[in-house]
Amino acid sequence: KAGVTQTPRYLIKTRGQQVTLSCSPISGHRSVSWYQQTPGQGLQFLFEYFSETQRNKGNFPGRFSGRQFSNSRSEMNVSTLELGDSALYLCASSLVPDYYEQYFGPGTRLTVT
Amino acid sequence: AQSVTQPDIHITVSEGASLELRCNYSYGATPYLFWYVQSPGQGLQLLLKYFSGDTLVQGIKGFEAEFKRSQSSFNLRKPSVHWSDAAEYFCAVGARTTSGTYKYIFGTGTRLKVLA
Numbered sequence: 001k002a003g004v005t006q007t008p009r010y011l012i013k014t015r016g017q018q019v020t021l022s023c024s025p026i027s028g029h030r031s032v033s034w035y036q037q038t039p040g041q042g043l044q045f046l047f048e049y050f051s052e053t054q055r056n057k058g059n060f061p062g063r064f065s066g067r068q069f070s071n072s073r074s075e076m077n078v079s080t081l082e083l084g085d086s087a088l089y090l091c092a093s094s095l096v097p098d099y100y101e102q103y104f105g106p107g108t109r110l111t112v113t
Numbered sequence: 114a115q116s117v118t119q120p121d122i123h124i125t126v127s128e129g130a131s132l133e134l135r136c137n138y139s140y141g142a143t144p145y146l147f148w149y150v151q152s153p154g155q156g157l158q159l160l161l162k163y164f165s166g167d168t169l170v171q172g173i174k175g176f177e178a179e180f181k182r183s184q185s186s187f188n189l190r191k192p193s194v195h196w197s198d199a200a201e202y203f204c205a206v207g208a209r210t211t212s213g214t215y216k217y218i219f220g221t222g223t224r225l226k227v228l229a
Binding site for chain 2: 090102103109
């Protein structure tokens, strides 16, 4: 069974631009969560989606948004990029919400210049 | 507030030596506990998990961890480290939020270096 896939793997953007990252969960998994990983802040929860609805949200500004499609694939969007948004963005999927095991994708490395 | 502490930022061990990575948590109830490993440029791979029952849990790649309620700890161990174990290790707690949903809280990670 294929794992969680994320595209693109690497991205370089300029301040003020916007970016969209994509995540395809493991087949059959219906819950998708997003995390931001930086050397200074570690792994921080962004949001969780299930059945095309956001169930949980972390403490990030409204520039960070996401959505989930009917096939469980998810996208996250960051508008008006700032230098501090440079990070590894990880997607994790689980069978259903509140299911204890999450499986992570390889991440998208975003660099904002 | 719920939190996870990994007191060791870096650990260096020789190949073949034993390893113990520390993890302490703060949570009002018995949490669900996890250890993940992350190789450079990669996502997180689940090593093992504790939900309930036997407090000594076995994972992949020869790792084990022991849940000690009295110490609020969930330390990761391996009897003999291999060079391929060099990576960053994250402890995580799964905890219920006040709204009834469930979230993961990660520690800041321990970077393991293995000397040949």
